Amino acid sequence: MNAPAAMIDVALRLEIHDLYAAYSACLDHGALDEWPEFFTEECVYKLVPRENFDRGLPLATLSFESRGMLKDRVYGATQTLFHQPYYQRHIVSGVRVTGVEGGAIRTEANYLVVRTKKNELSEVFNCGRYIDRIVRDEGRLRFAEKICVFDSELIPNSIIYPV
Amino acid sequence: MNAPDAAHSPDLWPDARESRVPYRAYTDPDLYREELERFFYRGHWCYVGLEAEVPNPGDFKRTVIGERSVILVRAEDGSLAVVENHCAHRGVRFCQKEFGNAKRFVCPYHQWNYDLKGNLVGVPFRNGFVVEGRKVGGMPPDFDMKAHGLTQLKVEAHNGVVFASFDHDVPPLRDYLGADVAPWFERVFNGRKLVVLGYSRQRIPGNWKLMQENIKDPYHPGLLHTWFVTFGLWRADQRSQMVMDAHGRHAAMISRRNQGGEGEATRGVASFRQNMKLNDDRVLDVVPEPWWNGPTVTMLTLFPSVIVQQQVNSVSTRHIVPRGPGTFDFYWTHFGFADDTPEMTRRRLRQANLFGPAGYVSADDGEVIEMQQQGFGQDPGNRTLSELGGREIGPTDHMVTETLIRGLYRYYRGVMDV
Numbered sequence: 345m346n347a348p349a350a351m352i353d354v355a356l357r358l359e360i361h362d363l364y365a366a367y368s369a370c371l372d373h374g375a376l377d378e379w380p381e382f383f384t385e386e387c388v389y390k391l392v393p394r395e396n397f398d399r400g401l402p403l404a405t406l407s408f409e410s411r412g413m414l415k416d417r418v419y420g421a422t423q424t425l426f427h428q429p430y431y432q433r434h435i436v437s438g439v440r441v442t443g444v445e446g447g448a449i450r451t452e453a454n455y456l457v458v459r460t461k462k463n464e465l466s467e468v469f470n471c472g473r474y475i476d477r478i479v480r481d482e483g484r485l486r487f488a489e490k491i492c493v494f495d496s497e498l499i500p501n502s503i504i505y506p507v
Numbered sequence: 508m509n510a511p512d513a514a515h516s517p518d519l520w521p522d523a524r525e526s527r528v529p530y531r532a533y534t535d536p537d538l539y540r541e542e543l544e545r546f547f548y549r550g551h552w553c554y555v556g557l558e559a560e561v562p563n564p565g566d567f568k569r570t571v572i573g574e575r576s577v578i579l580v581r582a583e584d585g586s587l588a589v590v591e592n593h594c595a596h597r598g599v600r601f602c603q604k605e606f607g608n609a610k611r612f613v614c615p616y617h618q619w620n621y622d623l624k625g626n627l628v629g630v631p632f633r634n635g636f637v638v639e640g641r642k643v644g645g646m647p648p649d650f651d652m653k654a655h656g657l658t659q660l661k662v663e664a665h666n667g668v669v670f671a672s673f674d675h676d677v678p679p680l681r682d683y684l685g686a687d688v689a690p691w692f693e694r695v696f697n698g699r700k701l702v703v704l705g706y707s708r709q710r711i712p713g714n715w716k717l718m719q720e721n722i723k724d725p726y727h728p729g730l731l732h733t734w735f736v737t738f739g740l741w742r743a744d745q746r747s748q749m750v751m752d753a754h755g756r757h758a759a760m761i762s763r764r765n766q767g768g769e770g771e772a773t774r775g776v777a778s779f780r781q782n783m784k785l786n787d788d789r790v791l792d793v794v795p796e797p798w799w800n801g802p803t804v805t806m807l808t809l810f811p812s813v814i815v816q817q818q819v820n821s822v823s824t825r826h827i828v829p830r831g832p833g834t835f836d837f838y839w840t841h842f843g844f845a846d847d848t849p850e851m852t853r854r855r856l857r858q859a860n861l862f863g864p865a866g867y868v869s870a871d872d873g874e875v876i877e878m879q880q881q882g883f884g885q886d887p888g889n890r891t892l893s894e895l896g897g898r899e900i901g902p903t904d905h906m907v908t909e910t911l912i913r914g915l916y917r918y919y920r921g922v923m924d925v
Contacts, residue, residue: 391865393705393706393707393708395605395706396705396706399606401703401704401705401706402704402705402852402856403704403705403706403707403841403856403859404705404856404859405707405863405864405865406860406865407856407857407859407860408860409787409789409857410786410787410789411786412785412786412787413786413787413789413790415786416785416786416787416790419783420734420867423733423780424732424733424734424778424780424783424867425733425867425870425871426731426778426871426874426875427870427871427874428874428877428878497708498708498709498710498836499707499708499709499710499864499865500709500710501709501710501711501712501864501873501874501877502709502864502865502870502871502873502874503864503865503870504865504870
């Protein structure tokens with residue numbers, strides 16, 4: 345049954361695609377201060393290894409519950425976490441609406457993040473899928489929930505910036 | 508290539524002090540092969556997991572000792588076994604699942620099968636096959652099933668934590684931990700039932716010993732890690748204790764949290780952020796637990812393969828998996844206790860944001876180790892220097908010391924004969 349997805353009109357679908365494009369652009373341009381604004385005040389952001397997700401284990405590599413925690417992460421990534429700098433490039437594909445519940449739209453999308461460190465070749469850094477819940481908040485679409493479930497069995501040393 | 512020859516090279520340790528480690532000790536492939544033999548495959552216990560990961564008969568976990576794939580399994584009689592993951596027939600690494608439940612281990616190639624303790628119990632066409640009334644093939648009459656099991660390791664669990672060794676002459680596990688370090692192990696693992704919260708896995712492009720050193724180094728946390736110095740989780744003005752076993756191979760770094768803020772321990776410390784305030788401080792919602800008995804942090808290094816972390820409410824094991832001289836994998840297993848309230852479980856999960864490959868106080872350890880390895884590679888004739896607190900080796904009642912690193916290298920040089 346595609347009834348829930350069919351309820352989403354074309355304009356809203358385009359708006360959802362624009363949200364993903366803007367989200368990727370924010371991260372890829374390193375505009376991290378804008379990243380928390382893609383989320384509602386109360387929100388869920390998790391970066392989770394697929395093995396934990398599939399086995400129902402609650403541990404996440406990163407787990408935040410409010411825009412405040414996202415702001416704290418931005419401060420950490422830019423001011424306190426010592427790291428070798430890198431660019432990231434998000435390739436997001438296959439955005440699909442998986443359901444509508446109340447005022448929220450459930451979506452999923454594949455993502456691939458390519459990392460480029462200074463003086464190094466570009467490399468596949470993290471790949472997985474977003475499992476999201478999107479709501480309209482203050483006139484724009486925002487993520488109330490974003491679960492990044494990554495296939496990558498090993499993190500290449502560290503993850504500093506958001507995915 | 509004869510590894511001990513390389514180790515014996517007079518150039519390897521020209522400066523005969525534990526406080527000066529040659530860069531080549533982190534880059535030399537022959538030395539590395541010898542470390543695997545002498546530390547991971549002989550004379551030492553290596554971490555394989557928690558009993559809570561294999562609660563039921565038939566439950567197994569595929570893991571690694573050194574570079575050798577092994578399987579931790581709970582046998583039908585409830586006992587624990589560890590077997591090496593390659594078939595006695597043609598060498599196939601037959602187990603590819605990370606976790607599962609099995610009645611037998613079966614190699615897919617020719618279906619040789621083994622019971623859960625690694626004994627060979629089935630060989631297809633062992634007695635040959637009848638073709639047109641004539642028996643053909645089969646194993647020779649002197650083929651002995653008992654002589655062709657999987658490699659069986661010595662196994663010992665202590666209060667829910669499982670160690671194994673390829674060396675059946677290794678001393679009992681508690682003796683191996685030693686009278687000075689074992690009580691700190693038993694403070695976290697006192698026999699309570701454990702609950703696994705999940706895993707984090709990372710690959711760090713650095714020599715495996717650097718992670719042992721990192722957790723034997725109380726000097727860096729209050730300098731590298733802004734969160735530790737700013738929020739008083741680990742810094743020089745705390746009541747601390749550095750403990751090592753009689754050999755200097757295992758250690759415990761023990762300390763008590765203070766209120767943080769400005770003080771002697773922050774003077775001139777570039778990573779201190781006087782005005783840093785969290786927008787949402789639930790990440791640091793620390794609630795003391797009765798079993799702490801004072802210290803808010805204990806970091807154990809159990810040589811060669813594992814670190815046990817208690818940092819406030821976050822507890823984990825960190826398994827070191829060497830991958831050649833310049834790389835190791837690092838597996839984190841976060842856990843809690845069966846009697847935790849839902850609030851305590853949530854607290855442990857929130858504080859996990861500080862640790863692991865993206866953690867506020869751990870991600871940069873991996874980064875710094877990678878940069879150490881870069882430095883070693885470019886100047887192999889050079890050596891490190893660990894002389895904070897002098898050149899002596901022994902326990903201390905403060906953290907302004909590199910004594911644990913010196914203790915480690917005294918032990919290392921003895922075992923490696925370098």
